[in-house]
Amino acid sequence: MQVQTGFVRTDPDSLIGCLTYQSRAVSRSTESELEQLVSQARRRNRSLGVTGMLLYDNGRFLQTLEGPPRGLKQVWSSICRDQRHCDIEVLTEHMVGSRLFSDWDLLLYSREDASCRTSRASDLAPHALAHYVPGMAQLALDGDDVRINARLASVTEQGWSADDIISHLIEPVARAMGDAWLADQCSEFELTVGLSMLQLAGHAVRSHAGCAGATLRRSRYSILLATAPGEPHMLSTAMLADQFTDAGWRVDMAFPGSKEALANQIAQQGHDAVDIALSDALPRPRALLELREMVDYCRKATPDNLVVVSVGGRMFAEATATAATVGADHARRSVGGTCVRLAQLIRQGRSL
Template sequence: MLTQTERGGAESIDWMASLTYRSEAAPVPSATELESLIAEARGRNHNVGITGMLLYDSGRYLQTLEGPPDAVERLWSAIKRDPRHGQIELLSQHIVPSRLFSGWDMQLYDRRGGNDQRAPAVKKASISLVDHVPATARFALDGDDGKLNALIADLIAQGWVGDALVRHLLEPTARALGDAWLADDCCEVDLTIALSMLQLAGHAVHSRPADSIRQSRYSILLVTAPGEPHMLGSSLLSDVFGNAGWSVDIAFPDTDESLARQLLAQRPDAVDIALSEALPRHHALVRLRDTIEKCRAASPDEMLVVSVGGRLFAEAAATARSVGADHARLSAAGTSVPLAKLIEQRRTRS
């Protein structure tokens, strides 16, 4: 359970789930309808310990829910079924050590002249960060590292931190590039070059040490799934885990056997096996399940935590369970936290 109290740290932390999505109102609500939606939401949220904010702007919603993981999961299921909106897009889902919106059962920012001036800059800006995806994809496809670097430098100067840039800009851009390739708007070489440019941008966004929750004593082996040519996910993770203080090794094994040999030699606490961040190749899942089975059989450490990632997982087209992994990441950003928890839980149980 994600809500368990952290052991082994200097302080106790109750982990919260945090989920952000955007959607389009259907139909556009009147001020009264919006107020009654929020009034009911507040009452229910209060009863189940959920806090957050709902931004309404020109027919579009952006909402962050935070609270106990089970409660957030239940509410998220109800919200996805709600006919009052559509085009629902999950932007991020992770666990956090504390609430950003504590004290707000659900704060409404109605930008039709309501109280939007009180909206925290970070949340308003998260819309604009996603809006940079088309330009970032263009610069990467054009091989224009000057413009790409200038854009990233500008966003860092505006106060954006590495995790947000990875989650809301670089990974969505990789998916946009994958769509361009699927639509025949670019060739495979263009895609590969563009993904490498994002990889370099990933190093740049993490050039300053992030605020890690703790210096970890864990080790992780980051690998691309055998046969997977795209390495953006592993590359982004190496910065994320390195900044969080983990001991990190990265490898690109070409067979399951060479991955198994690496595990035997290094005995990491966790292994992350990455599929493409750009392309949703469903057929890769059967192979991945097989790879994971072999890893577990070969690993000297039965407590090995196996994590998986890539576009199929980010878009929830596959789950950890469907391939026999312990964890599936929706983003490289923030992954060190749930993996540290899984490792800790296994050690405590043993």
């Protein structure tokens, strides 16, 4: 374990230190334990002028903290002593001119978290945004969240919509990162951390693009957004949660351990649609057979077979697999527009 505190080199009030680390929870945290940790942390951060975010995913923490060096050092010393986590590893540390999380004493983003928004893609976006992809993929693999956020902020300022940025920048970046893994240029863990950073950045893009809270209307529809059993990558699932929630759907999320667990949840909660996601970064051809079985289980879980089943992942984005490959009603080529298409399919199913 290596813990550095080298960012506290100087102490002028104007300078903001920014530190990102990852660590492993000693035991699985419940939602209420996390909430308690975060509400205490928020109080202390506020008193010391520290802001930041904490991501909790599958027993792992990823946290970015920013603030005046003295306050940051105090918080960091406490965090390093904290027995609730271990294997603390600093990913980045910088002095920066302004904060990324200025509105947040500590923004908590846990795997259960879901929120949301939507807009339109333009024809120009794929070409205009493509040249950012290799650089962004490298930044995500380097764990450089500061520069990822800065780059996305500048793209947002150019006026691209959140959906354009997601479809033509964030999703291609995820695939480029998958290519790096396939070429043995990074570990799967680095890939997963990079995808988490991308996910947070994508969430921030929606908020900055003014999508957050953009609608108060309620849709009649509900959806269960699930990752395929054992799939650790959840980028599109999180981005779909944003989109559907914004469109007023009732959204539940599931990270099931088995197809039976997913089918049970569908049977109990009676959703209108379910989306099951494989990795957006890696092609997983061997997972297709199991996905086909899962789709079948989902259908059987609803007595009238009315649930609309959507699937996603890199193989569907690149059309090396289709909805028919796994017996689904819909395969996403991109996150963009999924809620519109699924609403159509639900309506069609009901009018038959």
